[in-house]
Amino acid sequence: MKAPASTRAALVAWYDAEKRSLPWRETRDPYAIWVSEIMLQQTRVDTVIPYFERFLERFPSPRALAEASEDEVLGAWSGLGYYRRARWLHAGVREVVARYGGEVPEDPEARRALPGVGRYTAGAIGSIAFGKAEPVVDGNVARVLARLHGIATPLGRADTERALWSRAEALVEGPRPGDLNQAVMELGATVCSPRAPRCEACPVASECVARRDGRTAELPAPKARKKPVDAPRVAVVATRRGAVALVKRDGPLFGGLWELPLAEGAGRTAAREALREAGVSARIGEEPVAALEHVLSHRRLLVEVWRATAAKAPDARWVEPAELGEVGTSTLTRRCVEQALGAA
Template sequence: MSPPRKRKAPSPTPLVEPARRESLRSGLLTWYDRQKRDLPWRRTRDPYAIWLSEVMLQQTQVATVIPYWERFLQRFPTVEALATAPLPDVLAGWRGLGYYSRARNLHRAAQELVARFGGRLPSTAAELLTLPGFGRYTAGAVASIAFGEPAPLVDGNVARVLSRLFEVEGPPGDRAREARLWELATALVPGERPGDFNQALMEHGATVCRPENPLCLLCPVREQCLAYRNGRVDELPPAKVRAAPKRMTLAVAVWAHEGRLLLARRAEKGLFGGLWELPAAEVEDDTPDPASAVKLAEALGAEVRVQGHLGTVRRQLTHRSLSLRLLRVTGHPHPTRAPAFQELRWCTPDEASSLGMSTAMHKALEAAVTAGALRG
């Protein structure tokens, strides 16, 4: 008697039905070819230039990025040029873009690319993920756009598009929701022109499938959109609940000597890491001058005496409400090195303004000079 035949295991149901998948890919690619914005990084095949654009575009609007991207490439035209540049020069080229950890990671990654890959970006998302600053999104973007690998990506725009197309529930940051979005992105990207398809998803989210007032009547795939079909476009995704910005006050030492001001470069980690500043120490809002002087003395490793106030500069950062209290100080001896900083320099205002300095501290420098920091 012959043994019973084994039944074939049923094929797993695809995450996205093939007909729907092809309709979505075709519709978005055709729309992208006709409607995409003419952005400078879309006119190059240089992986380094594409990588730079993706890093700059994180948390930053396209219109802001374009001039920075062009100037940065002029100053550091290759991976090798970036890798061999001093970090303060790289941070100076980044000034005004914020989120300076992006620039520090860019610099570290360039050095690793020279050391490990001969100055060339590897062509796979898996290898890119081994470099500083490369998360899943950036690796997928560079691998697909620069090298044509069918690597998925999910950013805020893509998450919104996929949430509406597939009626994905859950608030931003929810683990189950994020996993579902990456599964959908992975299912959709294989096929022709994966890099263009990923860009089509991002472009669609930026210009049509917007957070507010989405242009559904202009959407090339609205017939495939479950949220549109069910009248839930305004519900998905739900708005992200943002924490109130933390208040942060810095006592800033405005120390003048023979027409120069004392500048300090921070350690490379933390807020404003690696950047130059008028030496500062975090204090409470109501910290009196003598206590502020003690904090600054500890940071500088030198006696500090407060002689007066030169004003307060306030800046609103994404996660912080920043107050910079400008204190005219003096002391003895004039420090040339300090325990809390990587480097000290005595600079004229013109020399100081050319250093890698945050926008907030640059405003503080301008305010101090205007208030007469170098007079008297």
């Protein structure tokens, strides 16, 4: 089922006139589109722009990225957060080089089978770079479509997802699928905002169910959210001649990044445990030097920051505080170092 041609035409005309100029809109290179889409997941456009430009300058092709080490990739991603995205992108690109000679595949099934490429990312690359009628549904698109068609079931539920994808599929059938998808994304980002949508500026206002029924504040119905769980942690800023000891972490939390010794719990015993686990020996202070809160998607870390000196650690990487930005490290580590060395 195709959406009415008038709806599609109104969206594309509005996009032509109103779209923001963004660096990833200057290209149809599927690799560049892929990088931008991964960076834009959970991160604001303004934040992404300089990262996107630097990343492509440093890794201009799938081959260049595939040949880089994980450390280099995480270093370039440093500060963007959600590092799993960078690892997936790296893995996906390595597969593109190994299996497809470094060319992002045009075939939708092959694209979707790449590590870290879900239906949304595959659809964005397919429609924008290859001009294929492949749908996309992200948060912005879901909001527009739920309001436009009066889809009232909560986001995240299987029936809602089915309804949204089927509406998106119907909409993208026809000419200029990439621009059509981007029009809906842009509309969600700039006009059909979560609070106070600017319906008077909307190209599809005359057919919008939520607007007609006065339900823009209710739709889309939010996902049932779990509250983030509080998780006490200690982090130790251990130094030697002014340089900070960082160790490579395994596991889901900051895995693969260069991080401070970190352990569950609170107090000096937990701080000692953090050093021990990280293979660092050092003279630890009597009291924590700072406490901070760090919110992740599902956990609120309550972090006690400890200071230790005269550190020795055979496997550590020693980093000057001013150079932390060049290493693949989390924002949490940077915040802890700032607090500890400011407080020392």
